[in-house]
Amino acid sequence: MRISELVARTGVPLATVKYYLREGLLMPGEITSATQARYDEQHVRRLALVRALVARGLPLSQVKIVVDLIDNRDDPLFAVLGRAIEALPPYAPDSEPDDAAGARDHPRARRVLERLGQMYDPRFAAVVQLERALEALEAAGLSMTDERIDVYGRHIRGIAEIDLALLPSHPRQDTVEAAVLGTALYEPVLTAMRRLAHQDLAARIFLDDSHNQQEQQ
Amino acid sequence: MRISELVARTGVPLATVKYYLREGLLMPGEITSATQARYDEQHVRRLALVRALVARGLPLSQVKIVVDLIDNRDDPLFAVLGRAIEALPPYAPDSEPDDAAGARDHPRARRVLERLGQMYDPRFAAVVQLERALEALEAAGLSMTDERIDVYGRHIRGIAEIDLALLPSHPRQDTVEAAVLGTALYEPVLTAMRRLAHQDLAARIFLDDSHNQQEQQ
Structure with missing residues (x-):
């Protein structure tokens, strides 16, 4: 399809489409003449992805990272998936270089993850997110009891299992794209x-309480 | 305790404590002389609550609404709880007057809630949140399948049940305070x-896959 059709199909304004092309957020079309290029379904999908991430609050610099990872065919899939999810908000307020973060301890997050028997990479941003969230709980006088960890852990695992079961396993770009979109959009x-x-x-x-109270009266 | 001790206990700067007192975010202390007042544990807790909500991104105007609802002893508890949770982000981008919102249809959210057999108030902000979240999914080419609704619904219900089971049931202010903090801080x-x-x-x-691949080689 021509660029005008791509605009009509996706509702993304022409100037925005051209901007995304220039910035490498949208892959180039197939050149058909000196002034024209042809676009297809992969462009429609990519525009939907970019719009979804922008709507979720991602700066374009982070969207670019995600897009590059979706197109990355060289690195191991597990590493690519991890880096793509890292690019999503929330961003740790004090993001440090990997080494410093790796050397830091996250005692609250570690307690939860060890109790649940989960493998984790201590440099992964979600570990810092969990630590910060648990710090905020404590600061407000709440605590993450073992009972709550166990129940939350069991149900979150059930949710994560269906997420992974419904993830397309190939082609590889679809896996990364669906993982990023799924993380950002199902939250x-x-x-x-x-x-x-x-x-x-x-x-x-x-309703039960007010019913019981009426019966007692 | 004196105001200087309250500052030391909570780590909230004196100027901020005085500002919160003026704005009604912190209840006044017991007047002990023309220039002094006495504060107690309820002030320590209230400061923790205000700090937690501010850290979670609530503007002070919304924190004031929450605080007023915690201190509200007149309206039915269920209504107070609902209004307190409403005051938390995310805020619907186009918040309309209740009447208009009530008259509006939220077909995607309704489908999910009816499938799960849940009661809901269509004017409740979380219904609009759910509708917007499902719209964003669709715009990105994803869909909320029945299978996913059922699994998410079952596990989210398990999480909500432990949340309510661990909520203090009295005194009433503690219930409202814990519900607000729990919603904001466990998310x-x-x-x-x-x-x-x-x-x-x-x-x-x-890890399994790479193990299997090695075995096949």
Whole structure:
């Protein structure tokens, strides 16, 4: 398709499409003449990916990192996946060089991960995220009890298992793309679902309570 | 304790404590003389709450709403809880008056909630959050399949159940305070745990794969 059709199909303005082409966020089309190029479904998908990540709050510099990793065919898939997820927010407020981060201890996160028997790379940003989140809990006077770790751990594992089971296993670019999109886009779904589950459970409890109170009167 | 001790105990600077007092974010101390007041554990806890919500990105105007709801003893607890959770981010980009929101349809969120058999108030911000999150999925070419709804729904319900089970049921202010803090502060814990569960599962899968490949060679 021509660039005008790509604009019509995706709703991304022409100036933005050209900007993404210049910045390497969108792969070039197939040159058909001195002034024209042809685009296909991979361009439609890439634009959807870029728009989704921008809408999720990623700066374009981070989107570029993700896009380059999706197109990376040289490094081991597991390493590429890890680096792609690292490029997603939240970004650690004090991001340090790998060596310093690796040398640092994350005692709260380690306690949780060891209790759950999980393998982890201490340099992985999610370890720092977990440590920061647990620090914030403590600062507010809450604590992550063993009971909560066990229940959260079991259910989060169930969620992660379906995430991986539904991930396309080939071609390789699809795996990386789906992993990045899935991490970025299902997080707000899960957050909203938890709040709605609270509302549902609380409604049932409070309705029961007011029912019981009426019976006692 | 005197205000200087409150500063020492909490690490919140004196100027900030005075500002919070003026703005009604911190309840006044007990007046002991023309120039002095006495503070206690409730002030320490309130400062921890305010700091935790500010650190989570809440503007002070929203923190004030939460604080007023914690101190609200007149309205039904279920309504107060709902309004307190509403005050937390993310804020819907186009927040409309209640009437308009109530009149609006959220077809994607409704499909999920009806499949899960959950009660919900269509004016609740989390319904809009869920709708927006599902729209973003669709825009990126992903979809929320029934299989994923069922698995996510079951595990999120398990998480919500332990959340409610561990919530203090009295006094009433503690319930509201713990619900707000729990919603705000366990969300990043769960997000980080999901990413780390992905890493753990992926590591096991890829280690198995490379092991199998070596055996085949």
